Amino acid sequence: MKAPKRYWLMKSEPESYSIDHLKRDKKTPWSGVRNFQARNFMRDDMHAGDGVLFYHSSCAVPGVYGIGKVASKAYPDPTQFDSKSPYFDARATKDKPIWYLVDVAFARKLQAPVSITEMRANKKLSGMATFRKGSRLSVTPVTAEEFAVFS
DSSP: OOOOOOEEEEEEOTTTSOHHHHHHHSEEEOOOOOOHHHHHIIIIIOOTTOEEEEEEOSSSSOEEEEEEEEOSOOEEOGGGGOTTSTTOOTTOOSSSOOOEEOEEEEEEEEEEEEEHHHHHHOGGGTTOGGGSTTOOOSEEEEOHHHHHTTO
């Protein structure tokens, strides 16, 4: 049985990896997530074909810059095994990985970014998980209604 389509907001600092990088690459592994709740979303809840809001954070105009889609099922993040990587985790082994990722594919860049200020002002987006007090997750679920605002 196929899982129902879900939607996600995934944050990236554009200096590290932007929507333009994803457009160029067409697909990328979403590596380096080191938060257990965000990992669990990727490992347990994401499915190929799920929609992604590509969000730029830690920049002059934070907000949604494009649309992507989940392009793979979750698999172990190889950066956890690489001692030269900033995402290395000595606790992880190939037999018992700790961190997982999914591949994300480019769908389209928005004509104009939707800033966090605009998002907060939109009543249809007022319940977004990313706006909840204390939420600093790089991966959060989005409802179909919220996702449709950007479609």
